[in-house]
Structures are given as C-alpha cells and as structure tokens.
Amino acid sequence: MSDKALPVPRENRMLRGHEAVEERFRRIWDQGRVHHGWLLHGPAGIGKATLAHRISRFVLAPPQLRPAVDNPQSPLEPIGYDPVLTRLLGGSHGNALVIERPYDAARAREKPEIPVDEARRASPFLRSTAAEGDWRIVIIDGAEAMNTAAANAILKLLEEPPPKCLILLISHQLGAVMPTIRSRCNRLALSPVDTTATERYLDQWFQNISHEERSFACAIAPGRPGAIGAWLHIGVGEWHAMMVSLLEQYPRVGRRAVLEAAELIGRADDAVFHGVQTLLKLLLERITRCAAGAPVMDWGDGERLASIAARAPLDTWIRLWENTCSKLDRIGYANLDRVTGLIDVIDCWSPDRADA
Numbered sequence: 001m002s003d004k005a006l007p008v009p010r011e012n013r014m015l016r017g018h019e020a021v022e023e024r025f026r027r028i029w030d031q032g033r034v035h036h037g038w039l040l041h042g043p044a045g046i047g048k049a050t051l052a053h054r055i056s057r058f059v060l061a062p063p064q065l066r067p068a069v070d071n072p073q074s075p076l077e078p079i080g081y082d083p084v085l086t087r088l089l090g091g092s093h094g095n096a097l098v099i100e101r102p103y104d105a106a107r108a109r110e111k112p113e114i115p116v117d118e119a120r121r122a123s124p125f126l127r128s129t130a131a132e133g134d135w136r137i138v139i140i141d142g143a144e145a146m147n148t149a150a151a152n153a154i155l156k157l158l159e160e161p162p163p164k165c166l167i168l169l170i171s172h173q174l175g176a177v178m179p180t181i182r183s184r185c186n187r188l189a190l191s192p193v194d195t196t197a198t199e200r201y202l203d204q205w206f207q208n209i210s211h212e213e214r215s216f217a218c219a220i221a222p223g224r225p226g227a228i229g230a231w232l233h234i235g236v237g238e239w240h241a242m243m244v245s246l247l248e249q250y251p252r253v254g255r256r257a258v259l260e261a262a263e264l265i266g267r268a269d270d271a272v273f274h275g276v277q278t279l280l281k282l283l284l285e286r287i288t289r290c291a292a293g294a295p296v297m298d299w300g301d302g303e304r305l306a307s308i309a310a311r312a313p314l315d316t317w318i319r320l321w322e323n324t325c326s327k328l329d330r331i332g333y334a335n336l337d338r339v340t341g342l343i344d345v346i347d348c349w350s351p352d353r354a355d356a
Contacts, residue, residue, distance in 0.1 A: 007205075009049035009141075010098070011089050013077055016200050016225075017193025018047055025055060025188065026075040035186040036161040039143065041174040042190035045227025049141055051190065052168040056096050056137045057088050059166060084132065094131025097122065100141040104335075109270050112332050114142060119150035122157055126165045134164045143169040144176035151178040158184040192223025201225035206232050213237050219299050220282070234275045239265075243276070243283055244301060246346065247308050253350045258343060266339030273338060277328050280345070284321040291317045323348050 007014075015022075028034050038055075040048040058066060058076040065078035065085065078085055087093040099118050101110045122138045130136050140146070140154065157167060158181060169185060171177050202214055202225070209232055217236055221227035246253055246261060265276050283305070289296050290309035296302060309317060324345055331341035 010053045010091055012050045012053070013089075014201070014204060015047050015050045015054060015074065015077075017197030018051060018190055019074070021051065021188050021190060022054070022074055022076045023069075026058075026069055029058075030069065034166070036165055037158045037167045037169070037185040038188060039169045039171060039174075039177070039182060039185035040188045040190060041171045041177075043192060043224055043227075044172040045221060045224035045230065046190050046192055047226060048170045048172075048190055049139075050226075051188070052139045052141075052170055053088075055166070055168060056139060057085065059135050059137060060088060060093060060095055060133065061085050095133060095136045096139070097125045097137070098139045098141060101145055107335065109273075112145070112335070114140070114146045114150050116147065116149035116153055119146060119153040122154065122167070126157060126162045126167075130164070135166065136162075136164065137166045137168065140167070140169045143171040143181065144173045146178075148178075151181060155181050155184070193225060194223070198223065198225050198228065202228065202232075205229060216240070216299065219297065220279075230271065230275060234272045236275065236279065239272070239276050239279055240283075240299075240301070243280055244304055244308075247283065247287065247349070248304065250308060250311055250349055251351065253346060258346045258350075262339050262342035262346060266337075266342050277331075280328065281321075281325050284317070284324050288314070288317040288321045320349060 025034075025038075040052055042048055054074070054076050057078050061078040061084055062082060065080055065082065067073070067075060067077060067079050069075050071077075071079075084093065088096060091098070099114060099122060101112070101114050102118060103109075104111050119140075122140075126136050126138060143151075146154065154167070154169075155178065161167070167185075169177070169181070174182070198218065202209075206214065206229065213232065213236075214228075217228045217231040220231055220236065242261060242264075246257060249257065265273060268276075286296050286299075287305050287309045290302075290306050291312070291314045296305065312320075327341065327345045327348065330336065331338060331345075
C-alpha cells in the first residue's frame with residue numbers, strides 16, 4: 001500500500017494521453033465558438049475530472065498564463081503560478097463551483113446520489129455577477145449520480161444558459177445520464193491511455209511500488225492511470241489474495257473467515273471499501289467466464305480461478321455473480337451497515353452457511 005497521497009483532480013496538473021481532446025477544446029475556444037455545456041465521458045480513472053479542472057484553469061487564469069496552442073506539454077494547462085491560479089488549485093476561486101455527491105458524516109462515506117439541493121446551487125451562482133473576471137464555471141462530478149430533480153435543475157440551465165458560463169459534466173456511465181442532458185451538451189470522449197502515458201503517471205507517484213504490484217494493478221485497469229493509482233494506494237495485491245483465499249473455500253466458506261473479512265473490509269475507509277467491492281465483482285465475473293470456457297484476462301491467478309470454477313456448474317456461478325453484485329450495490333443504495341452487508345454477501349457463497 002502506498003503512503004503517498006494521490007492528488008485530487010483539482011490539484012493535479014499532470015495529465016497525459018488526452019492531447020487530442022485538449023487540442024479540440026483549444027481550437028473551439030480560439031475560434032470563439034465555445035459551447036456552454038460539455039459532457040466529459042469515458043471509463044473511470046482515465047482523467048476526466050482532471051481535464052475538467054484543467055479547462056477551468058485555462059478559462060479562468062489570466063490570459064498571459066495560457067500556453068501556446070502547440071505547447072508540447074498541454075495546450076490548456078496554464079504556465080507558471082499567480083494568485084488566481086493558486087486560488088483555483090486550492091478550490092477558493094470565486095468563479096468556479098464544483099457539485100458532487102455530498103459527504104455523509106454520520107456514516108463516514110459519500111451519499112449515493114447528488115440531491116436537488118446541491119444541483120440548485122448552480123443557478124444563482126451562474127446568474128450572479130462574476131466575482132473575478134467574466135467567466136463562471138460549474139463542474140458536476142458524477143452526472144449519472146444526479147437524481148431526477150437534480151438533473152432537471154441542471155437541464156434548465158443547459159436550456160437557458162446565462163452568458164459566459166461553462167457547465168462541465170463528468171460521467172463514467174454515459175448511458176445513465178438523462179438523454180435530454182446528453183443532447184444539449186458537446187461531448188468530449190476520453191479513452192484509456194497508452195502504456196507510455198500510464199508509465200509516466202506511475203513513475204511520478206509510485207516510484208517505491210514493486211514492479212510486480214504495478215504490473216498487477218495495470219492488468220486490472222489497463223489504460224486507466226487514475227484507477228491504477230487507486231488500486232496501488234489501497235494495496236490491491238493483499239486484498240486480492242484475501243478474496244481469492246475466501247473463494248477457494250467454496251462451497252463451504254468458514255464462518256470465522258466470513259466475519260473477519262467483513263469486519264476488516266467494512267471498517268476500512270471509503271477507498272478500500274469501494275476498491276474491494278469492485279474487486280469482488282471482477283473476481284466473480286472472471287470465475288464465471290472460466291466456468292463458461294471464455295477467455296479471461298491474465299492477472300497471474302488463472303489456475304486458481306479455474307480450479308474454483310470447476311467446483312460448480314456455469315448456471316451456479318452466473319447466479320452467484322449476479323447475487324454478489326446486487327447485494328454489494330444494495331449496501332450503497334440502501335445505506336446499509338457495511339459489515340452486516342458484507343456478511344450477507346459472502347454468506348451467499350455458502351448455501352448451507354456452514355461453520356467450517
């Protein structure tokens with residue numbers, strides 16, 4: 001596990017692999033025909049939020065800090081520092097507003113959706129006199145997480161935008177975004193980056209991580225540096241070993257092992273909990289693919305998963321995979337106690353709930 005804090009997108013001035021997308025926005029900006037609504041979409045962990053904040057810095061920073069169009073590093077990232085840029089990096093600039101899922105202090109986790117009260121902050125912000133300069137920018141991190149009322153509030157702004165405003169919506173699941181919002185935005189599609197861009201990111205933030213663990217994280221999230229970094233930050237190798245060991249006990253997962261795993265994962269921080277959730281879903285998917293005789297991406301655990309898959313017919317693994325995903329998702333949607341929810345998840349692997 002890395003003890004080096006990952007940069008939050010607002011503070012991260014390093015973005016590689018999306019030069020063509022940056023150049024497209026820069027060309028439109030220089031032509032003076034920039035649209036007010038932009039939807040940045042693509043898989044999680046590829047830099048969408050980092051790009052949104054880079055666009056925000058480009059628009060709001062003093063013009064003299066803007067790079068040349070052919071700047072080899074970035075046509076958008078401001079060069080140097082000044083007080084305005086410092087406020088943008090620190091999240092205190094008066095013309096930039098970020099809307100995201102609020103934090104539930106009582107449960108020490110993010111809430112599952114963006115409520116309408118959060119979305120309604122955008123309208124008075126965009127319609128008021130700009131605090132610094134002319135432009136105002138709203139970044140909505142998680143467009144698919146807006147509930148219906150919140151999405152309708154943002155849709156109204158997209159339909160009747162104030163002058164000199166940018167609304168940057170970020171989405172990991174384009175199909176889950178309200179269709180009328182999608183139709184009113186220009187889209188910036190981000191794709192997984194190449195190996196060179198990934199390696200430069202890892203060299204910057206994870207010099208002390210072993211080659212084996214870096215390779216393992218890259219196999220889980222190919223081309224997604226942010227996701228790779230998140231896996232490395234939580235020590236994915238150890239969690240993977242724990243989950244595979246549990247699954248190797250199928251169909252009689254020992255009760256003590258269930259309770260210990262649920263307690264350890266359920267009491268962990270958000271990053272670990274959500275990471276292990278995703279890891280469990282991926283492992284069950286891969287076991288199901290093994291049972292179906294389908295190709296499985298090599299994580300170095302192929303023989304162990306094939307051995308697990310051989311213990312039950314394909315329809316059993318399909319059912320276990322679906323049940324596991326459903327129960328894991330319900331922990332978040334229903335705001336359940338994480339430890340109790342995880343016990344229920346792992347228990348579903350042992351039909352007789354044996355105390356082995």
